[in-house]
Amino acid sequence: MNSAEIISLFDQYVMPTYGRLPLAFVRGHGSRVWDAEGKEYLDFGGGIAVNVLGHAALTKVLAEASAQLVHVSNLYYNIPQGRLAEKLVKLVGVPGKVFFCNSGGEANEALYKLARKWGNGQGAAGAAPSNSAGGGLGSSQAASGRYEIITFLGSFHGRTMAGISATGQEKVKHGFEPLLEGFRHVPFNDLDAVAKAIGPKTAAILLEPIQGESGIKPATPEFLRGLRKLCDERGLLLMYDEVQCGIGRTGEFCGFRAIAPDAVPDAMSWAKGLAGGFPMGAIWARQPYQDVLGPGTHATTFGGTPLASSVALAVLETIERDGLMANAKTMGDYFMSRLRQLPGIKEVRGVGCMIGMELPVEAKPFILKLAQNGLIGVIAGTHVVRFLPALNVTRAEVDEAVEKVKASL
Numbered sequence: 128m129n130s131a132e133i134i135s136l137f138d139q140y141v142m143p144t145y146g147r148l149p150l151a152f153v154r155g156h157g158s159r160v161w162d163a164e165g166k167e168y169l170d171f172g173g174g175i176a177v178n179v180l181g182h183a184a185l186t187k188v189l190a191e192a193s194a195q196l197v198h199v200s201n202l203y204y205n206i207p208q209g210r211l212a213e214k215l216v217k218l219v220g221v222p223g224k225v226f227f228c229n230s231g232g233e234a235n236e237a238l239y240k241l242a243r244k245w246g247n248g249q250g251a252a253g254a255a256p257s258n259s260a261g262g263g264l265g266s267s268q269a270a271s272g273r274y275e276i277i278t279f280l281g282s283f284h285g286r287t288m289a290g291i292s293a294t295g296q297e298k299v300k301h302g303f304e305p306l307l308e309g310f311r312h313v314p315f316n317d318l319d320a321v322a323k324a325i326g327p328k329t330a331a332i333l334l335e336p337i338q339g340e341s342g343i344k345p346a347t348p349e350f351l352r353g354l355r356k357l358c359d360e361r362g363l364l365l366m367y368d369e370v371q372c373g374i375g376r377t378g379e380f381c382g383f384r385a386i387a388p389d390a391v392p393d394a395m396s397w398a399k400g401l402a403g404g405f406p407m408g409a410i411w412a413r414q415p416y417q418d419v420l421g422p423g424t425h426a427t428t429f430g431g432t433p434l435a436s437s438v439a440l441a442v443l444e445t446i447e448r449d450g451l452m453a454n455a456k457t458m459g460d461y462f463m464s465r466l467r468q469l470p471g472i473k474e475v476r477g478v479g480c481m482i483g484m485e486l487p488v489e490a491k492p493f494i495l496k497l498a499q500n501g502l503i504g505v506i507a508g509t510h511v512v513r514f515l516p517a518l519n520v521t522r523a524e525v526d527e528a529v530e531k532v533k534a535s536l
């Protein structure tokens with residue numbers, strides 16, 4: 128099939144929920160993809176932060192794991208899910224437990240439910256409000272009747288009903304009213320606004336340590352530390368949506384650690400890069416919140432199948448074995464420094480391989496121009512081109528990308 132035929136199939140049979148670019152890919156290898164006409168592209172969109180090892184990197188584990196055991200249901204135990212949970216808890220480096228699901232929106236749903244269950248005073252015994260400082264006001268308060276979650280303007284938390292209610296962007300909500308109640312939006316990086324928004328019904332604060340969809344906007348270290356302190360003082364859960372910034376992309380396994388390593392959350396969500404392109408999401412919660420979602424309170428048929436868990440384990444082991452977090456940091460810093468030397472760009476910002484290039488004009492036509500020149504970038508907000516390359520991207524590939532950006536400006 129050629130690209131026109133593929134696009135025509137979509138026009139007839141696929142719901143028109145995306146403003147797609149007229150590109151139809153048929154094959155990929157490493158950081159490269161090919162379209163139906165055989166044209167080669169350097170893929171610096173990474174499937175929106177998903178393909179952390181690049182393309183065609185999962186073949187061996189998919190074949191081996193699928194020959195062993197694909198799915199058994201979470202009514203039983205399986206080896207890969209247990210080992211993956213252990214690996215994730217060790218990578219976070221803080222004692223806790225993990226729940227598995229299939230996507231970022233679904234992972235965040237688990238966070239909202241955890242916060243509400245806890246805020247309604249129905250959590251596991253001993254799950255008193257967080258107190259990492261070891262003796263703040265929060266420690267003696269028992270949570271009850273609290274369900275509100277503070278989120279931020281410009282945030283993105285997924286397309287489920289709770290996700291669009293949590294998201295701090297009007298465009299995702301329009302036409303879907305009434306939204307789920309219990310979310311309050313405040314300006315990002317504004318600690319005073321957060322403090323003012325906290326009320327008797329507030330249970331948690333949820334944020335992306337680096338806002339992705341709205342244009343690669345990192346939280347400041349003072350903001351993350353301030354939120355941690357506020358949550359300790361007021362007895363609230365601090366929750367990070369690391370669906371996009373997690374899994375090593377920033378140079379640290381956890382995105383927040385690249386900003387403020389001491390601002391450890393109480394719970395955190397992952398998806399996108401977790402299984403390198405195989406669909407998987409998860410949340411982690413630390414002691415004593417790790418048992419708040421007890422038997423019968425939450426579930427998903429496909430979460431943590433032996434197949435998905437085996438793939439994620441292989442991805443995480445490769446990231447560690449090949450030093451890909453350090454590579455993401457080095458290559459991201461190098462790419463940003465090269466982009467900053469080019470004329471005609473308003474601002475280049477980001478952390479590691481999570482990079483935003485803000486233009487003085489709308490980004491969409493420029494992204495098409497980039498594609499014509501053989502480079503894939505992803506739009507963020509209206510004026511930002513996002514680059515989310517594989518964590519194993521090479522210096523030669525970055526140099527090539529810089530030349531393509533230069534040719535497109």
Ligand SMILES: *Cc1c(COP(=O)(O)O)cnc(C)c1O
Nearest residue numbers: 230231232283284285339370371
């Ligand atoms: C992509 C994304 C989501 C939604 O993930 P899906 O897998 O599309 O449901 C949620 N939060 C953030 C920060 C994201 O980048």
